[in-house]
Amino acid sequence: MPAPDSADPFGTAALRDGIVAAWRSSPTRLREDAATEADYVRAGYRDRVLTELAQNAADAATRAGIAGEMRVWCDGDALHVANVGEPLDEAGLQALTALRASSKKQGVGQFGVGFTAVLSVAGEIEVRSRTGSVRFSESRTRDVLAEHDLPVPTSGIPALRLAWPTDTAPTDGTDTEVVLHLRPDIDAQGLLDRFRDEAADVLLELPALRTVVVDGHELTRTEAPLPSGLHDVRIGELRWWEYRGSSARWLVPVVRGRVRPVTADVLRAPTRSDEELSLPALVVADVAMQPDRRRMLPGGHLETAGEGYASFVAALPADQRLDLVPTPGFARSDADHRLREAVLDDLRSRPWLPAADGSADLLPSRAVAFPGLTDELAEVLADIVPGLISPALCTPRCAPALAAVDVQLIGPARLAELLSGHHREPHWWNSLYEALMPLVVDGVVAEELASLPVPLSDGRTVTGPRTTVLASDLPEVRDLALPWVRLVHPDAAHPLLVRLGAGTVSAADLLSDPALVAAVEDADLDDPTDDTPATLADVVLRLVTHVPASAVPRELGALPLPDAHGELTPADELLLPGAPLAEVLVDDAPFGTVAPDVVEKYGADALRAVGVGWGFTVLRAELPTGPDHNLPDEDLWWETVDTDPDTLVAVRDLDLVDEDRWAQALALLASDPATAAALADRTGYTAWWLRNEAILDGQRLGRYRWADDTTFEGLLDPCTHPDADAFRSCLAGDGLEDLDLAQTLLDRLADAARHPTPAVIVAAHTTLARAFASGTVEADAVTLPDGVRAVSGAVVDAADALIPDRPWWAGVIPPDRLVTGAAGTASALADLLDLPVASAVVTAEPTRQGRTTTWDREPAAVAATVMTGAPLPKGRLVLHDRLTVRCSGALTGDHDVSWWVDASGTTHSTVEGLVPAVAAVSNAHAVAGPGGTGS
Incomplete structure (x- = not known):
């Protein structure tokens, strides 16, 4: 292998010759390269410049075993992206020019097809590295095509297929620097702003990168393990909690210590794709993607990414776990649907729900949620409702999430059913009612709790507050048993029971x-x-x-x-x-x-x-209607009652008093305020019975008079009992209230040993006459004595007595024969005593003629009306110097009188008699009516 040329360390000349030769031998290859590059720019890698360069930087740092750093800045129309890590090598350059191949052994990608993204903003690109630098140029590539008579493809110039060496080194402190000479239509500042916005996402997705600096704005990723197994990730002022599974990383934003679920995101594999998601957390998954990394490859095993999600949720604080449960909704993509189902399956199959009692986490299928559960209620229900989850997860907001993982939701009605059959101390039930009280906010909840068990004071536990009562004023009696009523035990009594229909009763x-x-x-x-x-x-x-x-x-x-x-x-x-x-x-x-x-x-x-x-005991009966109170002689007393009393108040057992002990019994009655009050009611049963039946010193109590009452003085004895004032209503009054008193008065009027005054005699006769007239006393119901009491006080034979039925007869009847009551009572008294009235047995006429005149002509008569206040009589008036009346019949002889009314109704009078005449005649007319003379 020839040694590398220092001026062209990566052999770019040979690469260019090979590529140009391929284009010349196959024009189709040129068109394919141009079309493929254009497709990547327009579709696959649009708007992914920073992401693709960041992937390269992350892989370079990983291979170098260092923390990655990346810097982005503009210098004029040139955008600089520099990083540290393994520099460019020959294999890397070949991958850049080959378009469809990458030299990476690990990582997301290094100078592979993703590098095509730079063409979206630049046609002139430099890759400066401490091992050598190259330049890609759209203009020079155009010249090469012209030089070799190759046509320019309609899709554009394949600018990244040909590379030329340069001698420009990367910026100090960096190992590789990509320089993009921006097209004239590219806004450099806008590009930097977008890069700055993407920097946090890049640091989240590519953990090999620790720092990204965009136009002087530095963001650094820090992370620290948490006791829960999560990692606390911070980028600038932003914070996430991260869970690392076998095939995915899950992240959720954290604000002020609480997770803030995301509402919409995309699948990150590891960088953002176009697969939309609706999960509440970010997912960075190891998923097979298409070359442009925007979509998953068909048949990709996305479901494996959901494994461990339940562990992620379980690592969160208990009150925040349901925030990361996907709630029902339309999936945003097929990937979203598959991943949501995988996540929910994992959540349903693993224990992660915090138990209310703080024990081990619960499997959703064995968990129970009670909406509105509080800590207090959870504590009470700990051994009643197994599988109860933490109150923090039982709010209405949590209901959709709980339903999504098949947690059993129970309402008040089901709770009442679960409580049935349990026996607890009354204090426990009171605690339950106290804990339930805040939940009963409307009639629906109250109705659902209608079968809530309630402990009674007799030890039973019954179903339903509506059949029970609470005592509002009972003493603190713990062992009170009321077998005739369902009384709630005092230790269990609570206002909730009243709200649920229990009655409230007092001791009364x-x-x-x-x-x-x-x-x-x-x-x-x-x-x-x-x-x-x-x-x-x-x-x-x-x-x-x-x-x-x-x-x-x-x-x-x-x-x-x-x-x-x-x-x-x-x-x-x-x-x-x-x-x-x-x-x-x-x-x-x-x-x-x-x-x-x-x-x-x-x-x-x-x-x-x-x-x-x-x-003595006092009986009280409200709204009595008859003699049904077991009182002695009660039926006789009811006969004296005109209308039923509102309340019957009566002293019991008076009939059991020893006849010789009534003085002591009366003292006992007077000493007790309750019985003394009954004595004071003259028309009541007690005073009535005592008047007629109590015996004091040999005679009935009703035959005594109160010492200060002189109505019947001389006829009735005064009561000398020291407590007489307390039972004054039990003594005789100024009227006749029973037949026996009438007989007593008749007998004592005929008793010469008694010495009533004339006023008392008249009062007694008046009382007797009026009682007879009203029907209180009937003549055949009394026994008449042989003698009667004359107004003089003498007791005379009834055969000699006369009753004046006209007022003028009193002037001729001797006092020892005169028996009378008040005006208007003569007829009734005569019938009662079986005595004649004077006008029936005596005839009397004036013996001399007088001067006939009329009332209105006589000054003395008019003066008499002024003196008496009586109206002036009408009709004739006969004045006499001396008026003598001659009587015959039962009364004989001549009698001098001051005035008289003869049989024709004419008034005769002396001047001295005008005053009584006016008064008597006016009164007689008033009593008898027009044309009468009265009696």
Whole structure:
């Protein structure tokens, strides 16, 4: 082999002669070379100048075993691209001129067909290397064709087929420098700007290159291994995490510590191709490509590039892994479709999903996601839902990615189903409800959780909050059991249950539940093996301490409690030890004493609330409608009620008081505010019963008057009990409220040993007459005494008594015979007492004639109306100097009077009698009506 010529170290002259000889011998070869070169420029290697030169630089650095560097700058119309590494050699030059061949043993390419890209910007190209330099020239090639009478191909001059030696060395510090003398239509600065934009991609794709400097702007690639197995790659201010698989490298941009998935890219093999991808990460794959490296070769095994993708994802932080799962969408190319399926297959077949409990990563087919899962909920569900993935991957944004790799998604309804059959402590359920609370944002979620299990206070766990209730004011009682209601255990109670349909009840609601009343009534008091009575008693006695006594239903008086002998007895048939009530009851009263240990455990207040006696018990019934409260003589009291009361308040067991102990019993009633309030209601049952049945010092309480009430003074005795003021409504009033008081008044009016005043006598007669007139007292229901009380105070024989049915008769009837009430009551009083009225048995007329006049003509008569305030009567008036009336019949004799009305209705009067006459006549007209004289 001849020694190389120092002026032409690569033997370019021989190469040119050989190529020209080939063209001359085969014009077709010339056209083929020109067409192929033109095709590469126009299609295969368009816009790939920097990429192709960078590939050459990377391979040169690799072969030299150094970190690659590449510099790009412009000097006038010349673009310089210099690099370090293995320099140009003869084989390399031959590859450049051969067009279809490359001398590379490894790497992407070195001075092979890709170098054709330089023709897109230059027709004059220099390759300067420290081993020798050559020049490719479009103009000189044209001259060679002319020199040999070869036609210029229509596709253009094949400028890279012929090379000429030059003596220009590369720039200091570089091993190879390509100089492109730009065509006049090429914008040098625009070309540099585009190169600068491509530099980062070049450094990503070609790891053999460490530094690229474009027009003074330097970019350097650095990388560092991460504990996760990834590499942290940085180029300038940009950052990627890189995973290196067996047949591909995967990279994803990182911004502020979080991956930022790409939305569109191309297959890089290793440099960018035209195979569009929609994967969330960049892929640099070892894939067989067509010579121009824009498309894959048919039958290329692209699927192998997807192997290891799951390991790439698994190396990412747990909360970022789903960002790199390809979500459903249209593939951008066949390569995209194949690579997406390969990636998804790898993701489905390997464990990479972080478990919620922090254990080993999960295989997607065995993983479960609950949308909206929080750390708190994940902790609660750790042993309920196996395969639960990290809460960070259970957001709505993650749902498409999870579905893409076939992760099982469960909703609230499925969760409720999975919880069914599990038994946990109430605190655990409360934690679950607290964790679920933020997820219940609408009625749809609430409906899906309708079958959520709920623990009850009695130890059961039931399905569905809607069948349960929460106690709003229960004490902190952990062992409270309410067999008649589905009460949520206090430790599990949570507002979520109310949102899901649970009711809210107070202690008062629980106590008034008809189911409790039924349970109490159905309790078997004779079965010693049945613990239901003890359970009911425990619950009720704890609840009643948290409600007013008035809110405890009276039916709970049937609550069975042990007495002092251990026998179960209804609460309202028991007394507390030492109860003062026991001191006032009859000896055979049907009350036992509650067991002392029950008092010690629950307290006297709780026991009294359910009816255990201390003092008298007050019964309260809202909206009563009749005598169905087991009160003595209740039906008789209802007959006195005009309208049903809103609330019946009554003291119980009054009929059990010993007749000789009523003074003590009244003191006990007055000392208790609850019973004292019942005493104060005059129309109520308690005051009514006491008036008629309580015996104090030998007579009924209703026959006494309050000491300061003088209405019946002298007829009724004052009540001297020290607490009389408290039960004043239980004493006689100023009216007749029962038949017995009427009989008492009649008897005492006829009792000469009593000394009522005339005013009291008239008041008593008035009360009796009005009671008769109203129907309260019927004449045949009373027994009339032999004597009656005259207004003088004397007790006279009824046969001698007269009732003045006209006011003027009072002037002629002697006081010892005069029996009367208030005006207007004469007729009723006469019927009641079976006494005659005066006008029926006595005839009386004036004995002398007087002066006849009219009322309006007499000054004294008019003056009398002014004095009395009465209206001036109409009609005749007969004035007398002295007026004498002669009586016959039951009353005889002459009687001087000051005024009189004769049988015709004419008023007779002396001047002195005009004042009473005006008052009486006006009142008589008002009572009797027009034309009448009244009674």
